[in-house]
Amino acid sequence: MSEQTRKKLLEVENLRKYFPVKGNKLLEKKYVQAVESVSLSIYKGETLGLVGESGCGKTTLGRTIIRLYEPTSGRIVYDGTPIYDSEKNISVKMLPYRRKMQIIFQDPSGSLDPRMTVGEIIGEALDIHGLTPSKKERTDRIRQLLEEVGLNTEHANRFPHEFSGGQQQRVGIARALAVDPEFIVCDEPISALDVSIQSQVVNMLEDLQANKGLTYLFIAHDVSVVRHISNRIGVMYLGCLVELAESHELCNHPIHPYTKTLLSAVPLPDPIKSRARQRILLEGDIPSPINPPSGCRFHTRCPYATDRCRQEMPVLKEYGPGHFGACHLLEQNG
Template sequence: MSDTLVQVEHLQQYFPAGGYGKNKKYIQAVDDVSFTIERGETLGLVGESGCGKTTTGRTLLRLYEPTGGRFIYDGDVIFDVEKKIKVDMLPYRKRMQIVFQDPYASLDPRMTVGDIIGEAIDVHKMAANKKERYDIIIEMLRRVGLNSEHANRYPHEFSGGQRQRVGIARALAVNPEFIVCDEPISALDVSIQAQVINMFEDLQEQMGLTYLFIAHDLSAVKHISNRIGVMYLGRMVELADSYELITRPLHPYTKSLISAIPIADPRKARENRRIVLEGDVPSPLNPPSGCRFRTRCPYADETCAAAAPEWKEIEKGHFAACHHIDKCN
């Protein structure tokens, strides 16, 4: 059995944005993204709003139909756009799940928590009878720090942190192997975020889970992730071991992100020079030619405008896409 559970090759997701024929326009949400995730690993995915993190996760689960690329899950080709391969996703829904960003919008307000969790159990025929179904629901609630009394309540009776726990319990109900965590802490109070991250880590250890953990907060991502990928305007710009990426970033965009992490110690904060990027993120409807970061990069030149940088392994396990790695390090 291979240790590689998730293998993504040249993933592409374009959304139609008006126009007809040759004038038809597309939002290039994800463009030529490749990565792997090992069994039992957590890969963090970070970047600014609109960079394509959430679209990447949802496309892998075929919540969006991919425009291009290939996704191999545990040796099975889930989709290969070029070869026109797309498997029936229902059997894989038990193995791959998602925890959504907004716990207020992702739970049906007309259903009790027990029915929300039980729906997935029913669809995938995970229980032989009502008692077994009930036992699974209560066990899932227990795993996320809730109890049997919560099963008969409705979502509006819970706090944001508790709702997100219900969303996590729903994902766990079918005993998955791989979970896309789509910014699961961004809508929560800071005081609750650490509790939820610790719970994710405990569940991973108990159930042997593999995560794609999408977030804005680099501090949270570095805590939970084995490796971190950085996206900018639909493309991956750097990928490395978590500690390596934070301490030795190679790409100028990654350096600017890391410099923005708040530092509690005032003395160290004074020593930390924040890298402020000029300009705004370009539109994915009309991205810059060549390197997409070049309009905000202090090292950009004609080479950057002429061609997109190659995605390559700069050091063992440390990948980046930049024409001037030597110049900016």
């Protein structure tokens, strides 16, 4: 897809999500600054991978984009329509958009109601949107969805605990597909599954995307999971999007110091090259998002940090075609 022919399905500008911290009311109110001023677009039909260490805000960003979490500020445009804009006080009713935007959760067992049968779980999604007026249509649709995700129609009468993790995730996928969505946030959909079945689920998600023209935001903590299935990859650190580029470009020519460290930990297919490459080790732990470092949030661990980095937060800018980075060092070099 060339830049000109690609249509944006989602546009996110300066999106912020802070969670209030419960504590002493007399003291200054504190917030978990989970997502800080993230701007990105997602093109129709693409898979945008989103990576970063645990706790960096991937889940919060995914859920805030589809407004499962109400944003703190920023702007979200879905298929040309602003669905949230804090400056213009726009906050549309989400029910019609819930059909278009769905999510597959990381923990399949925790996201399925143990008291409901698989048929009821999928049927509930249909009922909310009044999609199957007659009982027969409803039953047929549930059966069709089960088949689409590789389960048997008899599975409709069973409860989630009767299934393996992989089958439970297939139920979660069927529930997301029930409303015929356009966009799905896949939030680490395979990380809780046995390694042996991870690729089956990924392949199925890829087939469903091709057949239904779906657009994915595919979250993973490890680049190796998303590098082959993503058209582009975004990298997050402590709530901020620090780099975004075509998948191949990001993996082969990373420009942000944090992305370079993240990639240095990923094994290469060629063991000789892999051994020759130096793994970059970061000093210190990830700081708390309740009291994040000033300026560039990575400055406490970045080997290149300067005074400017400690004072001024770098903005995401384009340094090559479609290759964005947020780092003062890049400005000086480029």
